[in-house]
Amino acid sequence: MxxxxxxxxxxxxxxxxxxxxxxxxxxxxxxxxxxxxxxxxxxxxxxxxxxxxxxxxxxxxxxxxxxxxxxxxxxxxxxxxxxxxxxxxxxxxxxxxxxxxxxxxxxxxxxxxxxxxxxxxxxxxxxxxxxxxxxxxxxxxxxxxxxxxxxxxxxxxxxxxxxxxxxxxxxxxxxxxxxxxxxxxxxxxxxxxxxxxxxxxxxxxxxxxxxxxxxxxxxxxxxxxxxxxxxxxxxxxxxxxxxxxxxxxxxxxxxxxxxxxxxxxxxxxxxxxxxxxxxxxxxxxxxxxxxxxxxxxxxxxxxxxxxxxxxxxxxxxxxxxxxxxxxxxxxxxxxxxxxxxxxxxxxxxxxxxxADRTVPSVVLVALPDEESRVASDAIADSLRANGVPCEVAASAQKFGKQIRYAERRGIPFVWFTDRDGNHQVKDIRSGEQVDADPQAWLPPTNDLKPTIVRTDNQ
Amino acid sequence: MxxxxxxxxxxxxxxxxxxxxxxxxxxxxxxxxxxxxxxxxxxxxxxxxxxxxxxxxxxxxxxxxxxxxxxxxxxxxxxxxxxxxxxxxxxxxxxxxxxxxxxxxxxxxxxxxxxxxxxxxxxxxxxxxxxxxxxxxxxxxxxxxxxxxxxxxxxxxxxxxxxxxxxxxxxxxxxxxxxxxxxxxxxxxxxxxxxxxxxxxxxxxxxxxxxxxxxxxxxxxxxxxxxxxxxxxxxxxxxxxxxxxxxxxxxxxxxxxxxxxxxxxxxxxxxxxxxxxxxxxxxxxxxxxxxxxxxxxxxxxxxxxxxxxxxxxxxxxxxxxxxxxxxxxxxxxxxxxxxxxxxxxxxxxxxxxxADRTVPSVVLVALPDEESRVASDAIADSLRANGVPCEVAASAQKFGKQIRYAERRGIPFVWFTDRDGNHQVKDIRSGEQVDADPQAWLPPTNDLKPTIVRTDNQ
The missing domain is CATH 3.30.930.10 (Bira Bifunctional Protein; Domain 2)
Known part of the structure; x- marks a missing residue:
């Protein structure tokens, strides 16, 4: 220690x-x-x-x-x-x-x-x-x-x-x-x-x-x-x-x-x-x-x-x-x-x-409640199988807090699944939220890895 | 030293x-x-x-x-x-x-x-x-x-x-x-x-x-x-x-x-x-x-x-x-x-x-004579622009020796260009030799990087 x-x-x-x-x-x-x-x-x-x-x-x-x-x-x-x-x-x-x-x-x-x-x-x-x-x-x-x-x-x-x-x-x-x-x-x-x-x-x-x-x-x-x-x-x-x-x-x-x-x-x-x-x-x-x-x-x-x-x-x-x-x-x-x-x-x-984010994750899979962790893990594994780095939210906070959790790390997308099993993914930079299939969804190629940001005018 | x-x-x-x-x-x-x-x-x-x-x-x-x-x-x-x-x-x-x-x-x-x-x-x-x-x-x-x-x-x-x-x-x-x-x-x-x-x-x-x-x-x-x-x-x-x-x-x-x-x-x-x-x-x-x-x-x-x-x-x-x-x-x-x-x-x-080769090169660009080095370098650069690792032969030996040079390193392909500027690429494993365009040719994806060979029965 x-x-x-x-x-x-x-x-x-x-x-x-x-x-x-x-x-x-x-x-x-x-x-x-x-x-x-x-x-x-x-x-x-x-x-x-x-x-x-x-x-x-x-x-x-x-x-x-x-x-x-x-x-x-x-x-x-x-x-x-x-x-x-x-x-x-x-x-x-x-x-x-x-x-x-x-x-x-x-x-x-x-x-x-x-x-x-x-x-x-x-x-x-x-x-x-x-x-x-x-x-x-x-x-x-x-x-x-x-x-x-x-x-x-x-x-x-x-x-x-x-x-x-x-x-x-x-x-x-x-x-x-x-x-x-x-x-x-x-x-x-x-x-x-x-x-x-x-x-x-x-x-x-x-x-x-x-x-x-x-x-x-x-x-x-x-x-x-x-x-x-x-x-x-x-x-x-x-x-x-x-x-x-x-x-x-x-x-x-x-x-x-x-x-x-x-x-x-x-x-x-x-x-x-x-x-x-x-x-x-x-x-x-x-x-x-x-x-x-x-x-x-x-x-x-x-x-x-x-x-x-x-x-x-x-x-x-x-x-x-x-x-x-x-x-x-x-x-x-x-x-x-x-x-x-x-x-x-x-x-x-x-x-x-x-880099524009502090983690490799492209997606934060939101967690509606602690009981849904197994389901959220399964969604994350589907995304990973397609080469999409992601993480599941650490705790089942309110969704607004989970979005801020992603924002603080620079993670561009948050994945939501409702009680009926409908999936949506939100680009938290633009606010755009669309239906998505965890077996098939891919982010834009540019988002797959962190982008290096050059700021000459600091 | x-x-x-x-x-x-x-x-x-x-x-x-x-x-x-x-x-x-x-x-x-x-x-x-x-x-x-x-x-x-x-x-x-x-x-x-x-x-x-x-x-x-x-x-x-x-x-x-x-x-x-x-x-x-x-x-x-x-x-x-x-x-x-x-x-x-x-x-x-x-x-x-x-x-x-x-x-x-x-x-x-x-x-x-x-x-x-x-x-x-x-x-x-x-x-x-x-x-x-x-x-x-x-x-x-x-x-x-x-x-x-x-x-x-x-x-x-x-x-x-x-x-x-x-x-x-x-x-x-x-x-x-x-x-x-x-x-x-x-x-x-x-x-x-x-x-x-x-x-x-x-x-x-x-x-x-x-x-x-x-x-x-x-x-x-x-x-x-x-x-x-x-x-x-x-x-x-x-x-x-x-x-x-x-x-x-x-x-x-x-x-x-x-x-x-x-x-x-x-x-x-x-x-x-x-x-x-x-x-x-x-x-x-x-x-x-x-x-x-x-x-x-x-x-x-x-x-x-x-x-x-x-x-x-x-x-x-x-x-x-x-x-x-x-x-x-x-x-x-x-x-x-x-x-x-x-x-x-x-x-x-x-x-x-x-690994099945000692160098990253997929292709050895053969060198007909030392005067052709600039031309061979240009072919190599075309291949590199398409993401194909390659090297130009170190010296203008007989082609048989250049092929053995590739073999010793495990390089799978040798590139030949004749006096009229016709290009051919030879897979030295199979012996197959085909026409090829340096601006467009790609090796099979599996050949792009060295393959790890596992030999349990040594």
Whole structure:
């Protein structure tokens, strides 16, 4: 038994039923789209051995460790931690099951992840991510980079459709690591002393720092000359909705084999994906995107939610030429991870998105008196047999009260049966009441499941 | 990047894609049934404050504690733990949101739970539970006990249907705490010195110990006389598929007000639910069922899976008159929890249940040469627009190899387009190949999603 009045735990968002319905419909729409593209669903366990989790240097401080309450040895302490993303567990899953999987392996995974950080604005300790990845065994042709981009654009297009969830629009920003690295190398920045890596790390902070500070860091930390700084900033300023970015890059006069490769890949990606854009979902070559983490080796993605720049990138990823390696075989991959909670929790908490009812029930079967419960249950079962979610009134109150019971939950129909066994169903939104047969009656299709209501003008 | 060849973690089951599909279809069928009965879905966070988790005495040793990797204070140590069931978090959720919920509140919750125990046969450290509960504010009439039983019978009936997942049959065993307690009190067993509670605890072990040992414990630990022992064992031996159990109880000659109340409730429950039974799902009054945990106050449930007695009860629950209490209001509840992993993991791991393909794709769009990829993608998009999951061949191998690519994944159809733009689709199971229009072609409905194959004779 639970006692007292508990308070919410900061960083661990939870939804009321009508809010959870928004999340469920988003997950359903994503799953549906991913499956239309042949992606299989998997789930991995919540825990990973700590040595796996700590490989990805930067995030190690955010890991939650597990310990059994009455653990006697200290061993349990350091043995396992909760996963902080879905990429590390997926890479482990691929290696563990490589002999049983068919490659290229397309999978999607929608699960909670945990990060033990101090919860700040928009930061969660528990949140849901939706990841798609394609992994090859030994090799993975570039066309799969195009494929994952198309799939995510399709998915975001579905979520933003006014006929579906009606999320705000998205801009998927793409770049290519080969392009940046090749450009830096062509500028004479050295790879050996960490110059390329440091330059990329500083450029990645362009959105967070004033340009003067960036210039200073490029000079002092990456060791760039003033001319190199100018060129790097010129590259980072390039942005286009089509492949015209390539000409802009070439006008900077830098040449390198790797730059050419990157330009070719990014151009091909933008050409293949731009036609999928519309007024809600756009793809854009954005040459300042670098992604801090160091394992990306080609295409990189970030995504902005229109009108919610403060959320940062809500959908990121890229190509990694070595997602996993078992000593004999390398598994290259390309994938994108959508921060579901990062998008939904703020919108839902502000009341911008909510379901129009708090229960799945389309019909409340009214109860004339407690003795009629068996008959009302039978009516409800007839409706359910036709796929109509419904519930029988909890008590035999006056019909006016039963109607208000339905209203409070957003249930659109109330079913009445008189003493002679005549059935009528009332749409309590319009007040219209008509004869109906419990074996045959169906509500309008739109009423079968809760509708997500979007209110931008709150 | 993940390296080496990781080994599975004992107690943390994971599925391959075709196995996960079984679990997904089970979850989908359960969710669908619960929603047909008006149950709203919620999810609660994975963690609870430790003081909430430790209330339920017996399981405290199984809790996983969380600690941040670089936690400086010892505070983080004891602050939070992973939930070990869905009842404790639900009770907390009800109290936390009581002002925003409508009562009676029907919810279902399908989530992972964690127990830090040593993994033994059939014991998991991470597993999925599917819970339904109805909670009232202040009061909750008995008819809701009947309701949850009917809902779970409906759900189990769906899972066992050969047209659906085809799980083995179930027997839902019911009893009533008032009946047992009233009987013991009527026998003169005292409530004050723990006699009733100790008797119940010993009787709960009937399946695990020889009768002689039970007799000894009833005498020594519960302080019963030989006659009382005989009567308690006689009560526990009663079992019936209808309300005839009540006459058998009355023949034992014990009377008590609470016994009458329990007999009335259990009889009403069995009468209302027995008609929902069939050759796969049965309900049975089983008077030895007591449930060890002490918060049940009326109806109690256990469930056995046919042919898998070793799994123990895979679906348990009951009525609790005080699920939660905020000092002003008490929230009574009645619910059942289905141990999804407990049922599925053994069946799936033995190969008894598996999906007939490893990918959602119904169609593999063949690729004549790499230059045709754009055209093949367009065909795939046409099929997807009609709701047909498909994928384009990963490389332009010979058609024979592309067909084998589909076969290995269980994809039933391969789509061919010749140089003149004529389309044909081949059912690779039958070999039949017919003309088809990518804008209009649909597979047989049965092929739209993977079918669960049940193989009992492995």
């Amino acid at each position: 639970s006692r007292g009045t508990p308070k919410p735990l900061s960083g661990f968002p939870e939804f009321l039923p009508a809010q959870r319905e928004v999340e469920r419909q988003v997950i359903e729409a994503l799953s549906r789209t991913f499956e239309l593209h042949g992606f299989a669903n998997i789930e991995t366990r919540a825990v990973e051995p700590l040595d796996q989790l700590l490989r990805k240097g930067e995030t190690s401080k955010e890991v939650y460790l597990l310990r059994r309450l009455h653990e006697e040895s200290e061993e349990g302490h350091a043995g396992m931690g909760l996963h902080f993303d879905l990429t590390v567990p997926f890479a482990r899953y691929v290696l563990e099951n490589a002999g049983k999987l068919e490659f290229p392996f397309r999978r999607y995974q929608i699960q909670k992840v945990w990060r033990g950080e101090r919860p700040q604005d928009g930061r969660f300790r528990e949140f849901v991510q939706a990841d798609i990845d394609i992994v090859g065994q030994g090799e993975l042709p570039f066309h799969h980079d195009v494929e994952v981009t198309r799939v995510m654009l399709h998915a975001l297009g579905t979520l933003t459709s006014p006929d579906s969830i009606g999320l705000p629009g998205f801009t998927l920003q793409v770049n290519n690591r080969k392009l940046i690295q090749g450009f830096y190398l062509g500028l004479g920045i050295s790879e050996d002393d960490g110059g390329v890596e440091n330059t990329m790390r500083v450029i990645d902070k362009l959105d967070k720092m004033p340009e003067a500070k960036i210039r200073e860091l490029l000079r002092d930390e990456a060791g760039l000359s003033d001319e190199q700084v100018d060129q790097c900033l010129a590259l980072a300023a390039i942005s286009a909705e089509d492949d015209s970015f390539a000409d802009q890059v070439r006008e900077l006069g830098v040449t390198h084999e790797l730059l050419d490769e990157g330009l070719d890949e990014l151009s091909a990606l933008v050409r293949a994906c731009a036609p999928l854009g519309n007024d809600r979902v756009r793809i854009r070559a954005e040459l300042k995107i670098a992604r801090g983490l160091d394992y990306y080796t080609g295409t990189v993605f970030e995504t902005r939610l229109d009108g919610h720049d403060n959320l940062g990138s809500i959908c990121s990823g890229g190509r990694y030429d070595a997602l996993a390696d078992d000593g004999r075989t390398t598994y290259p991959g390309v994938g994108i991870s959508l921060g579901l909670s990062r998008v939904l929790v703020p919108l839902v908490n502000k009341g911008l998105l909510v | 993940s390296r080496g060849t990781p080994k599975p973690l004992s107690g943390f089951p994971e599925f391959l894609p075709a196995q996960r599909e079984v679990e997904r279809q089970v979850i989908e069928a359960l969710s669908r049934t619960f929603e047909l009965h008006g149950f709203a879905n919620i999810e609660t966070r994975a963690v609870e404050p430790l003081d909430q988790l430790l209330r339920k005495g017996e399981t405290s040793k199984e809790v996983y504690l969380l600690r941040r990797l670089h936690e400086e204070s010892e505070e983080g140590h004891a602050g939070m733990g992973l939930h070990f069931d869905l009842t404790v978090p639900f009770a907390r959720y009800v109290l936390e949101n009581a002002g925003k919920l409508e009562f009676p509140f029907r919810r279902y919750q399908i989530q992972k739970v964690w127990r830090g125990e040593r993994p033994q046969d059939g014991r998991f450290r991470e597993f999925v539970q599917a819970d339904i509960d109805i909670v009232g504010q202040g009061e909750l009439p008995f008819h809701h006990d009947v309701e949850v039983t009917r809902v779970m019978l409906h759900a189990l009936g769906t899972l066992t249907s050969p047209d659906s997942i085809g799980l083995p049959g179930f027997t839902l065993q019911v009893n009533n705490r008032k009946l047992i307690q009233g009987f013991y009190l009527g026998l003169g067993i005292s409530e004050d010195d723990g006699g009733v509670e100790n008797t119940m605890r010993v009787i709960d072990k009937l399946d695990k110990m020889p009768e002689a040992k039970i007799r000894e414990l009833l005498r020594d630990e519960a302080g019963l006389s030989d006659e009382q022992v005989d009567q308690c064992l006689a009560l526990a031996a009663i079992s019936a598929e209808d309300d005839s159990f009540a006459d058998q109880v009355r023949e034992l000659g014990v009377t008590h007000e609470l016994l009458d109340e329990g007999l009335d409730e259990l009889s009403a429950l069995v009468r209302a639910c027995a008609p929902l039974g069939n050759d796969r799902v049965r309900i049975r009054a089983e008077l030895k069922i007591a449930r060890g945990l002490d918060y049940y106050t009326g109806t109690v449930f256990e469930t056995r899976l046919d042919g898998h007695d070793n799994l123990g009860s895979i679906c348990s629950g009951g009525r609790y008159d005080a699920l939660a209490d905020d000092g002003r209001t008490t929230y009574p509840g009645v619910g059942i929890s289905l141990g999804l992993s407990r049922v599925l993991v053994p069946l799936v791991n033995k190969g008894l249940l598996v």
